[in-house]
Amino acid sequence: MKRIWVSLLLSTCMLMSTVNMSGASISEGRYTPCLKNQTPNGVSQEITYRIQKGDTLWSIARHYGVKMETLMMINRLDENSILTVGKNLQIPGTNARVHIVKSGETFWQIASSYGIGLDELQRLNSDKPANKLQVGDRLSLPARARPIALTNTSSRGLTRGSGLFGWPIMGTITSAYGWRKSGFHHGLDIAGKVGDPIRAASDASVEHAGYQPIYGQTIILKHENGKKTVYAHLEKIYVKKGQEVKQGKIIGTVGTSGRTTGPHLHFEIRVGDETINPLQLLR
Numbered sequence: 407m408k409r410i411w412v413s414l415l416l417s418t419c420m421l422m423s424t425v426n427m428s429g430a431s432i433s434e435g436r437y438t439p440c441l442k443n444q445t446p447n448g449v450s451q452e453i454t455y456r457i458q459k460g461d462t463l464w465s466i467a468r469h470y471g472v473k474m475e476t477l478m479m480i481n482r483l484d485e486n487s488i489l490t491v492g493k494n495l496q497i498p499g500t501n502a503r504v505h506i507v508k509s510g511e512t513f514w515q516i517a518s519s520y521g522i523g524l525d526e527l528q529r530l531n532s533d534k535p536a537n538k539l540q541v542g543d544r545l546s547l548p549a550r551a552r553p554i555a556l557t558n559t560s561s562r563g564l565t566r567g568s569g570l571f572g573w574p575i576m577g578t579i580t581s582a583y584g585w586r587k588s589g590f591h592h593g594l595d596i597a598g599k600v601g602d603p604i605r606a607a608s609d610a611s612v613e614h615a616g617y618q619p620i621y622g623q624t625i626i627l628k629h630e631n632g633k634k635t636v637y638a639h640l641e642k643i644y645v646k647k648g649q650e651v652k653q654g655k656i657i658g659t660v661g662t663s664g665r666t667t668g669p670h671l672h673f674e675i676r677v678g679d680e681t682i683n684p685l686q687l688l689r
Contacts, residue, residue: 453546455495458529463489470497471549503547507539514573514689520551524685525579525594532578570687571607572653574637575660575671583683592681593636593674598660600641600669605654607635607673607688612649612657621672622664625657633687636674639666 455466463483467474478484481495505516517527530546574596581595610627613634618624621638625645628634641661645651662669675684 453497455497455530456532457489457491457493457495458532459491461489461491463487466495466497469548472497503549503551505545505547507541507543507545509541511539512689513539514685516545517685519553520547522548522551523582524688525582528578535576570631570633571635571675571684571689572605573688574604574607574635574673575602577602577671580670583681583685593638593672594684596671596673598669598671600659600661602660602669603656604637604640604658604660604671606651606657608653610635610651612645612647612651615643615645615647615649618664620665622666623658623661624664627651627657632677634676636672636676638672638674639664639670 455470457466463474463477463485467477470477477495477497478487505520507516513527514524517524520527526548527545530548534543534545575598577597579594580597581591583591583594585591606627608627608629610629612625613628614624614626616624618638621636623638623640623643625637625640625643626634627637637658639661640658640663642659643657644659645657651657660669660671666672673684674681675687676682
């Protein structure tokens with residue numbers, strides 16, 4: 407009986423020794439404890455994202471290139487959590503990217519240089535007005551953003567980032583070009599205050615200046631390159647049909663005419679009977 411107990415004791419000691427040796431063999435820095443609040447392995451930094459209207463955990467996780475489970479763990483959320491507009495989320499990952507503003511750069515130039523949309527860049531940096539960028543400002547970029555060399559590669563006769571048109575007003579894009587719940591949106595909605603001046607995007611002649619259904623008080627400019635620009639929901643119109651205008655001339659003011667939920671400019675670029683995304687041609 408003693409031999410059995412001694413044998414069991416020796417076996418136990420050997421087993422404990424083996425476990426200790428195994429633990430000692432794990433090199434420092436290569437072992438990550440499985441703790442609930444542990445930041446995932448490989449994360450070098452976190453950035454803060456302010457929740458916007460319409461956001462979901464899935465859309466935010468996809469936008470930043472992180473796993474939804476990781477996002478929930480970092481912020482102590484679950485699939486049933488309700489996101490509150492204006493609240494901050496911590497976004498983990500080495501994917502966080504930042505651009506330092508240089509002299510002369512604009513939101514459009516920066517967005518184009520990374521191959522991302524202007525509306526997306528403005529949304530990520532809603533605390534920085536487009537017309538008040540300062541040298542040294544740090545702009546957050548989406549995870550997928552990579553510097554690109556802009557070329558004059560043509561797509562359906564258009565040049566990406568060619569800068570043919572100037573911005574009619576500076577403001578936040580509240581509705582982008584493309585599909586939305588109510589249907590296809592043929593332009594950009596740019597927020598503004600009633601009475602804010604609207605400028606001609608390029609030299610042109612006035613093709614239309616007056617009321618149109620849905621669009622309200624509207625100006626349509628015809629440009630030498632065959633394209634047309636549309637300015638809708640205006641309060642006041644300062645030009646007449648047939649008048650020649652130069653780029654930057656004030657042609658009207660922001661309003662709420664037509665079918666609209668608030669003061670903004672609806673801006674379109676037309677080529678023939680089709681519309682194109684204005685972000686392709688704005689500078």
